Amino acid sequence: xxxTPVLTRRWNxxxxxxxxxxxxxxxxxxxxxxxxxAPDDIIKIVKDSGLRGRGGAGFPTGMKWGFxxxxxxxxxxxxxxxxxxxxxxxxxxxxxxxxxxxxVEGIIIASYAVRATNAYVYVRGExxxxxxxxxxxxxxxxxxxxxxxxxxxxxxxxDLVIHSGAGAYICGEETALLDSLEGRRGQPRLRPPxxxxxxxxxxxxxxxxxxxxxxxxxxxxxGVEEFRSLGRERSPGPKIFSLSGHVTxxxxxxxxxxxxxxxxxxxxxGVREGRALKAWTPGGSSTPMLTAEHLDAPLDFExxxxxxxxxxxxxxxxxxxTTCMVRTALRLAQxxxxxxxxxxxxxxxxxxxxxxxxxxxxxxxxxQQDIDTLLDACDNIFGRAFCALADGAVSPIVSGIKFFKDExxxxxxxxxxxxxxxxxxxxxxxx
Amino acid sequence: MTFPDETVTEARSxxxxxxxxxxxxxxxxxLHLVQSVEGCVTPEGVKFCAEQLGLTTAEVGAxxxxxxMYKRRPVGDWLVSVCxxxxxxxxxxxxxxxxxxxxxxVGHDEATADGTITFEHAECLAACDYAPVMTVNYExxxxxxxxxxxxxxxxxxxxxxxxxxxxxxxxxxAEISRELAGLPPARADAVAxxxxxxxSLAGLxxxxxxxxxxxxxxxxxxxxxxxxxxDGGS
Numbered sequence: 001x002x003x004t005p006v007l008t009r010r011w012n013x014x015x016x017x018x019x020x021x022x023x024x025x026x027x028x029x030x031x032x033x034x035x036x037x038a039p040d041d042i043i044k045i046v047k048d049s050g051l052r053g054r055g056g057a058g059f060p061t062g063m064k065w066g067f068x069x070x071x072x073x074x075x076x077x078x079x080x081x082x083x084x085x086x087x088x089x090x091x092x093x094x095x096x097x098x099x100x101x102x103x104v105e106g107i108i109i110a111s112y113a114v115r116a117t118n119a120y121v122y123v124r125g126e127x128x129x130x131x132x133x134x135x136x137x138x139x140x141x142x143x144x145x146x147x148x149x150x151x152x153x154x155x156x157x158x159d160l161v162i163h164s165g166a167g168a169y170i171c172g173e174e175t176a177l178l179d180s181l182e183g184r185r186g187q188p189r190l191r192p193p194x195x196x197x198x199x200x201x202x203x204x205x206x207x208x209x210x211x212x213x214x215x216x217x218x219x220x221x222x223g224v225e226e227f228r229s230l231g232r233e234r235s236p237g238p239k240i241f242s243l244s245g246h247v248t249x250x251x252x253x254x255x256x257x258x259x260x261x262x263x264x265x266x267x268x269x270g271v272r273e274g275r276a277l278k279a280w281t282p283g284g285s286s287t288p289m290l291t292a293e294h295l296d297a298p299l300d301f302e303x304x305x306x307x308x309x310x311x312x313x314x315x316x317x318x319x320x321x322t323t324c325m326v327r328t329a330l331r332l333a334q335x336x337x338x339x340x341x342x343x344x345x346x347x348x349x350x351x352x353x354x355x356x357x358x359x360x361x362x363x364x365x366x367x368q369q370d371i372d373t374l375l376d377a378c379d380n381i382f383g384r385a386f387c388a389l390a391d392g393a394v395s396p397i398v399s400g401i402k403f404f405k406d407e408x409x410x411x412x413x414x415x416x417x418x419x420x421x422x423x424x425x426x427x428x429x430x431x
Numbered sequence: 432m433t434f435p436d437e438t439v440t441e442a443r444s445x446x447x448x449x450x451x452x453x454x455x456x457x458x459x460x461x462l463h464l465v466q467s468v469e470g471c472v473t474p475e476g477v478k479f480c481a482e483q484l485g486l487t488t489a490e491v492g493a494x495x496x497x498x499x500m501y502k503r504r505p506v507g508d509w510l511v512s513v514c515x516x517x518x519x520x521x522x523x524x525x526x527x528x529x530x531x532x533x534x535x536x537v538g539h540d541e542a543t544a545d546g547t548i549t550f551e552h553a554e555c556l557a558a559c560d561y562a563p564v565m566t567v568n569y570e571x572x573x574x575x576x577x578x579x580x581x582x583x584x585x586x587x588x589x590x591x592x593x594x595x596x597x598x599x600x601x602x603x604x605a606e607i608s609r610e611l612a613g614l615p616p617a618r619a620d621a622v623a624x625x626x627x628x629x630x631s632l633a634g635l636x637x638x639x640x641x642x643x644x645x646x647x648x649x650x651x652x653x654x655x656x657x658x659x660x661x662d663g664g665s
Contacts, residue, residue, distance in 0.1 A: 017626065087559075088559050090557045126553070128599075129626060132616055132621055163613070166463065166611075186498075243560065244559035251629070253637075
């Protein structure tokens with residue numbers, strides 16, 4: 001399987017964050033093509049392309065756009081979810097930092113299609129350089145007539161605001177993001193009603209991930225066939241996979257959907273020298289961990305469900321045989337306990353208890369009952385909250401015990417963690 | 432404290448970004464703004480936001496206490512954050528945090544005695560391919576280790592401003608808080624700061640190498656001379 005740079009194709013072009021360099025690299029050509037089409041035709045093209053949301057859930061993008069009621073007399077909004085924070089996920093940040101105009105161009109096309117005259121990019125607060133370059137790109141786009149009134153004499157108007165968040169993982173959940181953008185605590189909303197009819201300011205709203213929207217110009221300029229020539233029937237197109245952890249050359253690898261971890265590891269130089277693959281996440285910490293037996297499972301929405309996990313954000317965190325799975329589960333449980341917004345009792349209380357129990361185990365003072373309690377607690381958290389944070393919180397624990405129960409047991413039969421604290425880290429390798 | 436007229440003017444410019452009647456959307460940026468003036472979100476800052484937006488102080492306080500980036504104790508010039516989430520910790524993030532904590536003599540969410548550095552551990556910073564990472568005022572220092580992390584904070588303590596691996600030349604916490612409010616960067620060269628290192632380009636470099644020559648020895652790819660570290664600077 002080859003590398004297929006589409007979204008990443010301009011990333012090694014000098015100064016491509018500037019309008020001048022972006023235009024020289026064929027930037028804003030897809031927008032001109034889009035304005036020759038009717039908005040409904042663009043929705044149809046995106047539907048036909050089979051593009052599915054790259055933020056984790058994989059919902060068909062064109063279908064989402066089609067849910068926006070037209071001719072309803074209400075303002076429509078496009079909101080970009082740039083709150084990248086799922087552990088392991090690091091694809092949207094480089095896209096916004098290196099090639100911000102590609103996102104701006106996608107936003108203009110998508111807004112024209114769904115007839116939104118206001119668009120917002122909700123950028124994770126910590127990503128200051130991404131927000132900075134986006135703001136500069138937006139200013140350039142206004143000056144060049146790509147934003148504002150009567151864009152390129154199309155009669156279409158669009159205002160675009162870059163809005164920095166303030167540090168809350170939960171705001172990556174789309175309804176929490178909307179509450180946050182409205183100036184409230186970022187807590188998920190009850191659905192229905194869905195954002196398509198009652199989103200930002202209770203108006204029809206499309207919420208899409210950065211990578212999803214950045215894919216749109218390519219679909220418009222390259223056409224449906226070219227997009228579908230990559231990937232698999234139900235999960236078409238290119239996808240940025242992020243490799244991190246115990247891998248020789250961590251980084252962003254854009255390949256067709258359905259590529260396997262074995263192929264990606266080949267590109268990335270394999271698991272670090274002298275070590276064997278132990279566990280990995282296909283799509284961030286919220287997706288159940290897999291093992292070496294899943295090296296050949298196709299990495300797409302269907303393939304990962306068949307393997308017992310989820311594609312999520314295609315964030316592949318690689319753990320080798322020096323990694324303690326109890327310590328891993330504990331570290332992630334602490335993350336979810338910190339980031340639980342507190343709205344739903346099972347998540348708020350449950351994540352805190354998961355941390356306490358995992359600490360006992362990691363410190364060697366646990367027992368068999370702790371493992372039973374962990375699984376029971378996870379069972380009572382999963383599916384019992386407003387949003388998917390709770391489901392994600394139990395993933396590392398349930399999958400960890402599923403594949404590595406012996407290791408959990410060894411923590412109490414051997415009176416402590418059998419792994420040296422720093423053996424897995426760079427410090428252990430300092431020589 | 433009473434906020435200066437300039438802050439009132441800036442608050443109004445923030446409100447104008449949002450549709451008429453939707454001024455509450457300005458609250459998050461405005462909390463960044465009051466934090467830039469006072470170094471944290473104080474009761475006075477909450478009151479200021481409430482007055483500007485026609486909200487109660489309870490409504491603003493509920494929001495201010497929800498988000499990690501709004502600090503309740505004054506932050507000095509430098510907010511030093513070490514990622515201890517999984518991909519960084521797999522490669523030593525926790526050890527770097529612990530070592531730096533001993534070196535600075537402060538724990539999570541604490542400031543050094545002279546108040547110049549506020550130290551914290553951070554959750555995943557979306558830079559896992561550069562792990563272990565840390566940030567100063569949210570600019571990235573990639574591939575750090577205990578020695579380089581100590582060197583960085585020592586330099587800050589000596590009044591130096593070491594260049595980040597990716598991001599703009601360092602500005603103070605007050606200045607970055609103004610940017611978070613959506614106001615222009617403190618430095619004209621901020622936007623040009625580097626953004627792409629080798630990990631961001633890992634896949635693309637393979638494709639470029641393969642297209643340059645069909646048969647190439649299996650060597651680690653390297654960025655083109657015009658790329659990577661100089662993407663914004665040349």
